[in-house]
Amino acid sequence: MEGSRLLPPLGSARAGRQESARRWGKAGGVALFILLALTAVECARLGAAGLFVQFAQSEVDRWTAASRTPRLAEVRLAAKYFMDSFDYVSDNPWALEGMGALDVTRMRASRIPREALAYTRDARVRFRQALLQRPTSPFLWANLALTKLYLDEIDDELLTALRQANALGPWEPTVQQTALFVGLAVWRDLDPDLQQTLVRNVERGAARNAQEMLKIVKSFGRFDLVCAIDQYKAIAGPECRKAAASGESKQ
Numbered sequence: 001m002e003g004s005r006l007l008p009p010l011g012s013a014r015a016g017r018q019e020s021a022r023r024w025g026k027a028g029g030v031a032l033f034i035l036l037a038l039t040a041v042e043c044a045r046l047g048a049a050g051l052f053v054q055f056a057q058s059e060v061d062r063w064t065a066a067s068r069t070p071r072l073a074e075v076r077l078a079a080k081y082f083m084d085s086f087d088y089v090s091d092n093p094w095a096l097e098g099m100g101a102l103d104v105t106r107m108r109a110s111r112i113p114r115e116a117l118a119y120t121r122d123a124r125v126r127f128r129q130a131l132l133q134r135p136t137s138p139f140l141w142a143n144l145a146l147t148k149l150y151l152d153e154i155d156d157e158l159l160t161a162l163r164q165a166n167a168l169g170p171w172e173p174t175v176q177q178t179a180l181f182v183g184l185a186v187w188r189d190l191d192p193d194l195q196q197t198l199v200r201n202v203e204r205g206a207a208r209n210a211q212e213m214l215k216i217v218k219s220f221g222r223f224d225l226v227c228a229i230d231q232y233k234a235i236a237g238p239e240c241r242k243a244a245a246s247g248e249s250k251q
Contacts, residue, residue, distance in 0.1 A: 053094045056081035060098070070105065078102055093130040097140055100126035104147065123147045138169025142178040149182050154189050158182070162190075166197050173209040176201055177216060184220040199225060206231035 059078040063070040070078075079102055085095040103123035110116040124147040131140050145161035148154070162182055169175035183190060183198040190198070202225050205213035210231045217226050218239065226232035227240035 050085075050092075050094070052081045052085035052088070053092065053098060056085070056095075056098055056102075060102070069109065072109075075102065075106060075109075091129065091133065093133040096126045096130035097134075097137070097143070100124075100130065100143060100147075104143070104150075107150070117151075120147055120150045124151065136168055138165045138167075138172055138175045141165040141168065142175045142182075145182045146178055149185055154186050158186065159190070159194065163194060163197070166201055170201070170204060171208075173205070173212070176205045176209065177212050180205070180213060180216050184216065184222060187220075202226060203229060210235060 056078045059074060059081065060070075063074060079099065082095045082099040082102065085092050089095070100123040103119045103126065107116045107119035107123065110119060124144065127140050127144040127147060131137070131144065134140060141161045142165035145158050145165060148158040148161065162179055165175050165179045179201055180198060183194070183201070187195065187198075202213060202217070206226075206229050214226060214232060214236055217223065218236075221243075223236070223240055223243035226236060227243065233240060
């Protein structure tokens with residue numbers, strides 16, 4: 001039939017499909033190679049960024065373990081490592097958190113009010129940026145609340161940060177201490193539910209870091225929060241009796 005002349009030979013059609021398959025195979029191989037290469041570059045970039053964060057944290061751990069104020073040169077070295085990390089990953093949340101904590105350290109060491117204010121603002125910005133990627137970190141929420149307190153920004157963001165810190169890290173000692181300090185400083189601005197959250201925080205803190213929690217309570221004169229808890233009675237007996245006597249004398 002005349003129409004059959006328009007059909008290609010069977011062997012030719014099969015060869016065409018094989019050639020097409022080879023082309024797609026080559027294209028797929030090239031795409032896979034590019035994807036693997038990009039993945040390797042990304043892994044190397046993240047690895048380098050993480051390595052500098054580890055270097056910085058090692059410096060911080062040295063003076064933290066020794067419970068001493070870091071020297072200026074030590075702070076600068078840690079800051080350099082964090083900044084080196086940003087060269088590889090500009091929004092590395094761990095570097096942002098570490099740099100924010102370092103800003104708080106520099107704020108506390110500064111004798112120049114304007115400089116201290118700038119460090120605190122920088123820390124607040126870094127904690128906010130890190131929270132965009134790590135919204136479940138209780139440490140970031142606690143540190144954000146702390147910087148807001150230092151900046152005298154007693155607002156909904158601070159109260160939210162305080163709630164999140166307590167909700168996400170109820171058993172973390174550093175979170176307990178920071179949340180207690182901030183909470184007692186703004187106690188009058190807390191609603192009853194948040195006040196009760198802080199009370200439960202004090203109760204939990206008795207299990208692992210009663211001494212540190214007691215120091216914070218003493219600095220605010222809030223012995224009413226601890227004197228009914230056995231763990232605190234053992235280490236604050238005289239203060240509790242004195243506070244109780246003082247309360248009775250005022251009645």
